[in-house]
Amino acid sequence: MVERKPIDVFGMTTSELASLCDELGEPRYRAEQLADWLYRKGVRDFSAMTNLPKTLRERLKECAALTRAEVVAKHAADDGTTKFLLKLSDGETVESVLLPYPDRVSVCVSTQVGCPVGCVFCATGASGFVRNLTAGEIVDQVLTLSEASRATHVVFMGMGEPLLNFENVLKAVRLLHDEVGISMRRMTVSTVGITPAIRRMADLKLQLTLAVSLHAPDQDLRAQLIPLSAKYPLDELLQVCRSYANYTKRRITFEYLLLAGINDSPSHAARLAKILKGTLCHVNLIPFNEVPEADFKRPSERVIAAFRAVLERSGVQVTQRVERGHAVAAACGQLRRRSAGGALS
Ligand code: SAH
Ligand code: SF4
Numbered sequence: 001m002v003e004r005k006p007i008d009v010f011g012m013t014t015s016e017l018a019s020l021c022d023e024l025g026e027p028r029y030r031a032e033q034l035a036d037w038l039y040r041k042g043v044r045d046f047s048a049m050t051n052l053p054k055t056l057r058e059r060l061k062e063c064a065a066l067t068r069a070e071v072v073a074k075h076a077a078d079d080g081t082t083k084f085l086l087k088l089s090d091g092e093t094v095e096s097v098l099l100p101y102p103d104r105v106s107v108c109v110s111t112q113v114g115c116p117v118g119c120v121f122c123a124t125g126a127s128g129f130v131r132n133l134t135a136g137e138i139v140d141q142v143l144t145l146s147e148a149s150r151a152t153h154v155v156f157m158g159m160g161e162p163l164l165n166f167e168n169v170l171k172a173v174r175l176l177h178d179e180v181g182i183s184m185r186r187m188t189v190s191t192v193g194i195t196p197a198i199r200r201m202a203d204l205k206l207q208l209t210l211a212v213s214l215h216a217p218d219q220d221l222r223a224q225l226i227p228l229s230a231k232y233p234l235d236e237l238l239q240v241c242r243s244y245a246n247y248t249k250r251r252i253t254f255e256y257l258l259l260a261g262i263n264d265s266p267s268h269a270a271r272l273a274k275i276l277k278g279t280l281c282h283v284n285l286i287p288f289n290e291v292p293e294a295d296f297k298r299p300s301e302r303v304i305a306a307f308r309a310v311l312e313r314s315g316v317q318v319t320q321r322v323e324r325g326h327a328v329a330a331a332c333g334q335l336r337r338r339s340a341g342g343a344l345s
Helices: 013-024 030-042 054-063 135-146 166-180 194-205 219-225 227-231 236-247 266-276 301-313 334-340
Strands: 072-077 082-087 093-100 104-109 112-114 131-133 154-155 188-193 209-213 252-258 282-286 318-320
Touching: 013 030, 013 154, 030 166, 072 104, 072 318, 082 135, 093 135, 135 166, 154 227, 166 188, 188 194, 194 236, 209 236, 219 236, 236 252, 236 266, 266 282, 266 301, 282 301
Parallel strands: 104 154, 154 188, 188 209, 209 252, 252 282, 282 318
Antiparallel strands: 072 082, 082 093, 093 104, 112 131
């Protein structure tokens, strides 16, 4: 068994590092140097921190840990989309995806090992919930993937429900902003709509981009697809989303997963347009990515086009998820499950 050190510097803010320096009787500017090595230079070992005195490096090694995840699998598609499987210090694994575009590099990060929401169509949901990720484990994904190509944007859209791990996600957002230098507006939190947490985001005056996974135009169907949403009435959720959009002055993205024969008819589209009327938003259509864990089908292109046309005719702005990296693995959660089943070497 590896002995676990009580404190881990990776995931600490500069001011937390300053308190550590105080305890060690070191000057406070050492905290800035530490933060620089951890979050800007991304070193994985105290020995690499060459502007710290050797004695301090030795002391840090004795009293603190610097924990980073290990890349255990990596799959790249022709378009450059690369899915990483990362092993955490307790042996659990999570997925993160690097999405290079001509004008930016996005990193899609996980926020939990598994997910407690249990959406009926989702491979991550099917694997159950294991634990929350720490802020350090979330930031680590961005830095590890940035070694391949420096991230300019972060989307909290990997495994897990970010707003059920609010404190750690919030700390990760602050570290990514203050220490790594990524602006809040370039970070998108995708949520099934944990209403009180969205209210808190507004209270804290965060400028994060919000994406809400809607998937249905009414409460009943929504609760069937997203069991946890039964706790959060749709009317109230939309009301909170409207106030978040009004306050940030930015459009909310409503994600709508299209499942053949379930939520993809023109009448679903018409009802969706109705409930979104007057909201600063756009709808991102996501044709279902077929996964072995769920028995749903992707609608035909004709059905998708008809759904889209109804929304557009009603004045709703619509985008369709550009599907990237099909060859890598299907939806999020797949790589981890395949690896657990021994399908990955
Ligand atoms: N828990 C958050 C963020 C992670 S899931 C959320 O649900 O919003 C990110 C997105 O992937 C969600 O919109 C989800 O509906 C979608 N998704 C899950 N399984 C999918 C699948 N098999 N095909 C296409 N999209 C899927
Ligand atoms: Fe969790 Fe999102 Fe998957 Fe639903 S879609 S089970 S909230 S990760």
